[in-house]
Amino acid sequence: MKTRAVRLYGKKDLRLEEFDLPPIKEDEILAKVVTDSLCMSSYKASSQGTDHKRIPDDVAENPIIIGHEFAGELLEVGSQWAHKFKAGDKFSIQPALYYENGPVGILSAPGYSYKYIGGDATYVIIPNEVMEQDCLLKFTGEGYYPASLAEPLSCVIGAMHANYHTTPGSYKHKMEIVDGGKMAILAGVGPMGLAAINYVLHREDRKPSLLVVTDVDQARLDRAASIYTVEFAASRGIDLHYINTRAMEDPVKELKTLSGNSGYDDVFVFAPVRPVVEQGDAILAFDGCLNFFAGPSDPNFSATFNFYNVHYAYTHIVGTSGGNNDDMVEALDIMSKGLDPAGLITHIGGLNAVADATNNLPNIPGGKKLIYTHIDMPLTPISDFEKLGGTNELFKELAVICSRHKGLWNVEAEAYLLANSK
Template structure:
């Protein structure tokens, strides 16, 4: 079976190549990848090459396939796994393989470390350890893009679960956000911030009473408010506020005033910017937990914190990087109950767009860039479909579908694109 894939050879050295996959072993599975959501982590991996902790040292001679937020369907199942999987099954993959009983420090992951599996390929071979570790996840919902986005959704789910609070007079840490508490998402209307808002509003087991989302880009705040409305939040028992801190004379005082001056129980930082981290520290309430979600590319990144409050107000910090398999399963389950992750997606493209998009990801505005691996299509903003559609019937139909869905991608749009990809003209 031939596959076409984007492979990493070194720093900023990505190549779109076609090559032959070996015949699968009895303990492996051959799969077709339908779509992959490009992630800033792939940009970091491509920028750092073998200096990245997950990239093999010999990547220049044995390249790896990039991409780790992908979904598709199984094509051929090795005999070891035929009792659990069958051809035609739709799937998502948890790339953060959890070697509970394996060697210490193992960081191998699809999209970073493997020669025959990664999200930016038409066909891949799923290795035995992915199944052994329970990281091949069945997806029974409609379409494919929700399964692809279950990985980024799992990251915010894991972040919520990782927060903790203390019990006065004891050393017990109670995991999770405060149910009925006050929560702030700082720099919170980027792709991952939107995923966090979406999850918080759809969660049934616990939720804050106040959710404050900040940013310094009013257009992005306005878009978030149309996707995740005050009215829907109210119906879920949550007071939702979008705040542009760039127009506040004193953002810390303003945010604390919104909280009722007591500060926030749970504060999440979605940008690796020192002033944002310091702002988060200053708005924490008693026993407040700061979750530094955004992963910096600078290994020397630092910010100041108030240690007086750490000592006397019991404020504390956690950092999370990715979600685990249970978080992905929860993400798939909450999507089955009505959560649509389409609000994260602002651009659509084909395999031919992966290299330039990945290497320039920090400079491309908007949210998630969703790639369809069996399609030839330049990276295109959904907002531009209508204009391009004046001279292209496929874009025109996509624009009509997205307009009916608040300007968002959808299963209907996905099916239409896949059925008419050859008519795009590329």
């Protein structure tokens, strides 16, 4: 079968190409990709090329397919996996393959390391190790885009689970955020910050009593507040505040005042910016945990941390960048119970838009860029649909559909796009 895919050959060398896939083996699965959500991690992979830990050294001769936040439909299942999967199953993939009993340092991942699987393709071959590690996950919900966004959602789920707290006199750490505690999400209205807010507001088993979300972009704060409202948070027992720290004379003092001067039990930093990291450190409560979520591109990135407080106030830090299989399963489950990740999406595009968009991702404003791999379409902000609809019937109808859903992407719009686009 022929596939059309965006392949990486070296630093910033992404090419949209058509080529043949080999016949699948008995331990492989042929799949149709429908959606892929572009991620900053793909930008880093493209920018670093073979310097990236997950990119093979021989990509110039054996290019890999990029994209790792993808979903689609299984077409042909090898006999070894016929007991578990069947043609027609919708799927999502956990791209981080963990080998508990394998060699140390294995970092292979779909979207980084493989010739025949990645999200920015029309058809792919899912290799045996994905199924062996239980990283191929069925999706039974509506549409496809939620399954694509299960991967980024799983990353923030993993971050919440990775935070920990201590008990003086005990050496047993209590994993998780503090139930009923105080939480701050700094630089928190980018795509991943929005995913974190969405998860915190919908989580059933534990939640903070106070959630403070900061940023320096008022327009992005206003958009976040319109999607994940203070009123909805209150109905969930959470006192939610959106704060523009740019307007504050002394952000640390004012944020601590908002906490009742006790500080925050759980602080999440969503931008690799030194002042933001240091601000997070400064607002930690006793036994507060700072989660540095945002992966920097600079290998020498650093920030100061108050080690007086580490010693006397038990403050501590953890870094997370992804989730595991359990986090993916939880992401898919919580979506089936009503969490819609559409608020993360600001742009829609086709496979032809991937290479330029990936290589310029930091310069494109907004949230998640969602790609439909079987169509050709410029990367287009959802907010531009109405204007473009003046001369384009497709965008006209998409604008009408999205207006019925608070201006957000939705399953109805997805179905219309797939049925009517080129």
